[in-house]
Amino acid sequence: MKRVEPEHWEKQLAKLPLRQGGFSKELMQKVRERVESGPPQRRERRWLRWSPAAALALAAVIGIAAQPGLLAEAVAKLSKTRPPASPEALTPLDSEQKLTLKVGNIADISFGSRYGAAFMERYPNVALQTDAPGGLAPWSSKARVELDDWLVREKPDVLILTPEQYERLAKNGKLYALDDAIRQDGFDLNNMHAGVVDQLRSSGGGKLYGLAPQYEQLAIYYNKDMFDRYNVSYPKNGMSWEELLQLAGAFPAHGKSKQQAYGLSVPQGVSPFELVQLAGKARGLRLTDAEGTRATIDTPQWRQLWSQALEAYRNGVVYPQLQATSSTAAAETYRSDAFLTGQAAMALQSYGFAYEIAEARRLAVLPAFTWQTAAEPTDPSMPGRSASFTAGAVYAVHAESAQKRAAWELVKFVNSEETARAALSASPGAFTSSRLPSLAASGLPGTAAKGLEAFYTLLPVKSTPPAAAPPSSFYRDVERLALQLSEAVLSGRKTLDAALQELQAQGQRTLTQGRSDALKR
Numbered sequence: 449m450k451r452v453e454p455e456h457w458e459k460q461l462a463k464l465p466l467r468q469g470g471f472s473k474e475l476m477q478k479v480r481e482r483v484e485s486g487p488p489q490r491r492e493r494r495w496l497r498w499s500p501a502a503a504l505a506l507a508a509v510i511g512i513a514a515q516p517g518l519l520a521e522a523v524a525k526l527s528k529t530r531p532p533a534s535p536e537a538l539t540p541l542d543s544e545q546k547l548t549l550k551v552g553n554i555a556d557i558s559f560g561s562r563y564g565a566a567f568m569e570r571y572p573n574v575a576l577q578t579d580a581p582g583g584l585a586p587w588s589s590k591a592r593v594e595l596d597d598w599l600v601r602e603k604p605d606v607l608i609l610t611p612e613q614y615e616r617l618a619k620n621g622k623l624y625a626l627d628d629a630i631r632q633d634g635f636d637l638n639n640m641h642a643g644v645v646d647q648l649r650s651s652g653g654g655k656l657y658g659l660a661p662q663y664e665q666l667a668i669y670y671n672k673d674m675f676d677r678y679n680v681s682y683p684k685n686g687m688s689w690e691e692l693l694q695l696a697g698a699f700p701a702h703g704k705s706k707q708q709a710y711g712l713s714v715p716q717g718v719s720p721f722e723l724v725q726l727a728g729k730a731r732g733l734r735l736t737d738a739e740g741t742r743a744t745i746d747t748p749q750w751r752q753l754w755s756q757a758l759e760a761y762r763n764g765v766v767y768p769q770l771q772a773t774s775s776t777a778a779a780e781t782y783r784s785d786a787f788l789t790g791q792a793a794m795a796l797q798s799y800g801f802a803y804e805i806a807e808a809r810r811l812a813v814l815p816a817f818t819w820q821t822a823a824e825p826t827d828p829s830m831p832g833r834s835a836s837f838t839a840g841a842v843y844a845v846h847a848e849s850a851q852k853r854a855a856w857e858l859v860k861f862v863n864s865e866e867t868a869r870a871a872l873s874a875s876p877g878a879f880t881s882s883r884l885p886s887l888a889a890s891g892l893p894g895t896a897a898k899g900l901e902a903f904y905t906l907l908p909v910k911s912t913p914p915a916a917a918p919p920s921s922f923y924r925d926v927e928r929l930a931l932q933l934s935e936a937v938l939s940g941r942k943t944l945d946a947a948l949q950e951l952q953a954q955g956q957r958t959l960t961q962g963r964s965d966a967l968k969r
Contacts (some may be wrong), residue, residue, distance in 0.1 A: 460787035472856055523852055537628030537852040541571075545920075548575045552604035555596070556841035557581040558878075559608060562871050563862045570861065579604065591920070592616065596878035605849040607658075613653035613659050614842040623657035626844040629856050630656065639865065640947075643907040644839050644882045648792050656842030659863040661871075662879040665824065666726075666836040666964050667902040668692070669787065669795045669805075672818040674699075674709075683794060683822040685902065689727035689753075692794075692825045693760045699793050710767040712760075713785070713792035720938075721930040723766075727753045729909055730827040735926060735955065740914030742965065743955035746924070754944060762938055770772030790817055796824070799887075799903045803877025823902040834883050834906035840879070919962025926955050 454906050485968045487901050555557050581598035594612065599622060617623050630637065637645055644663050646775035649656050675682055687695070696711025698925065712725060728734075728750060737744055744750075760766045767786040770869045787793035788808045795801065802821075808814050843862050845855040861867055868886035872878070881887040884904050 449505060450935035453760055462902075464933070466834065487613040533969045537632045538856060541853050541857055543571075543573060544571045546575075547851060547854055548577050549606060549851060549858060550602065550604045550815075551576055551578045551601065551606045551858070552599070552846075553578050553580050553608045555610045555612065555658060556608045559841075559956075563867065563874075566867065567858055567861050570939045571854075571857065576858075589727075596622075597713055598848070599848075600892060603848060604846050605851050605855040607841045607844045607846055609658065609672075609844060611647070611651065611660075611839050614648070614844060617844070618652040618655075618657040622847055622854075624650075624847045624852055625652070625655045625848070625914065626659070626856065627861070628654055628844065635860055636865070639883060639885050640863070641884055643834070643837055644767060647837075647839050647908050648842065653882070658842040658858055659882075660842045661863045661882055663882055664836070664838050664840060664880060665834050665903055665906065666796050668798050668822045668826050669801060669819055671787065671790065671793050671823065671841055672820055672839070674790065674793045674817070678709075680793070685823040685905070686831060687822070687825045688732060688827055689758060689825040692758055693765065694804055696760065696765045696794060697763070699765075708764070708791060710792040711765045711794060712785050713767040713787045713795045715797060718796075719768075720754075720761055720934045721927055723755045724750070724757045726835045727757070727825075729911070730825065730833065731829060732827070732909070732911065733912070734911075735923070736914050736959065738912070738914055740916035740918050741959060742872060743952055743957050743959055746898075746952035754948065758934060758937055758944065778807070779812040782812040782814060790812055790815060799880040800877040800898070802898065802900065819898065821899040823906055828905070830909060832906055833909040835909050837906065837908035840882075918959055922955065922958045922962065925953065925958045929954050937968065 455806045465927055548893055549686065551559070551564075552840075560578060564578070568574065568576060579602060581594055581602075599607075607617070607623070614623070629635075640659075642718060643664060644660050645656070648658055648660060652658075670683050672682065676700055681696070683692070694710070699709050699711040701708065701710065730752075733744075733747075733749055757766075782804070784789050785808070787795035787797075789803065797804075800875060805819065809816055813846065824836055826833055826835075843859045845852055845859060848854050863882070865886055867882040868881040872881060872886055880903060887900075887904060933942060933951055936942040937944050937947050
């Protein structure tokens, strides 16, 4: 735009009819300086384009300051300007520019085969370099320091994290908030599982620093034929954990070996301790107080749950599924599963178990039966909340990445509806997709009208973590001792009271020692 020279401005100003009060020299100087400064930068989008005429109009408005009625009318008109548009969160990706994204893959071993190759096919100008810090053990007290050092040293663009790592790094400012990029690109969060989004947003203190393409949650699979045979009512959504064990107890735990009927089978390797933890979490119980400094294991609430669970194991109501070894053939594993062989009326299992049912009949030639699913038990104090719900591997953009747009494109691609459908089509039942339409349309064999919505109707339990996180050894030590003590109680070598007292004492020792070690560092 042609610049307006001061001499021309003075001529224009001289022609302006003066109102009451006129113009001061100071005012004329300010207006002159503003015109000489030229138009504003293009990024500052305004409702009115700046020009000499606009300057005159502004001067006229200022000139009527002594006439309140006219001033109010002018201000009312000017106040209707549109707010400036927010600047773009990220500049568009240049499809011609070749670049390499460094991916720190800590939590998803399937990234390369499930997502990486497909992403590079979609974006041929972007190469992926996958790396991970070596020797990171989640239970190691040095794991956090090792990860932080690795981030500084290697400077990855994209991080694939556990939910716990995601929460810590988000709070420490190590991750890029995705909210603006999501709004800018119109990325659809509406058909993602609300529980996944809410959990990640809560962990990020109200902001989204990452997205998870999958999640884990249990549901109740039940053998309708077996329920009909014993004239027992089917499981229903909204049952409590106590009601589940009572329902399982309705089946006669009699007979030997393959003739015995069980009410409930649990996943391989799940111990009484883990079953009690699920029931306790649904009720809002914790193993420590709110400050994270005192163990709260030996309480009336925990004692009640332990008593119910151990009684169910002792009476043969719960079938303890043995852990399969890596050398065990799939067919043999299926033949040892109480639910798949028709010995257990119910099974607490994940979404992919529906695929296992079909595979068991194909590979192990097991008898067919009619099955259905119901939602995981909840607690009356928190209805509609799942204790087993957890987000899967979280994909996030490193806050220090110089290639945030390309990094966001990878995160967006992994979490898209299109990618979810392709991944589930290639590997049916391999994971529970956060994209609900793709999950509902995944085409698992024999799952029509099986009530698989049980896997996406619950939200995660609302819980407040302790103010001071217990040392990493706390849960490991408590679980290890709980396994030993539960076996002692089931065999009659210890009473439940004595076992809980010992577990409480060990938990407190671990907390105290952890706090002492932290003060020394």
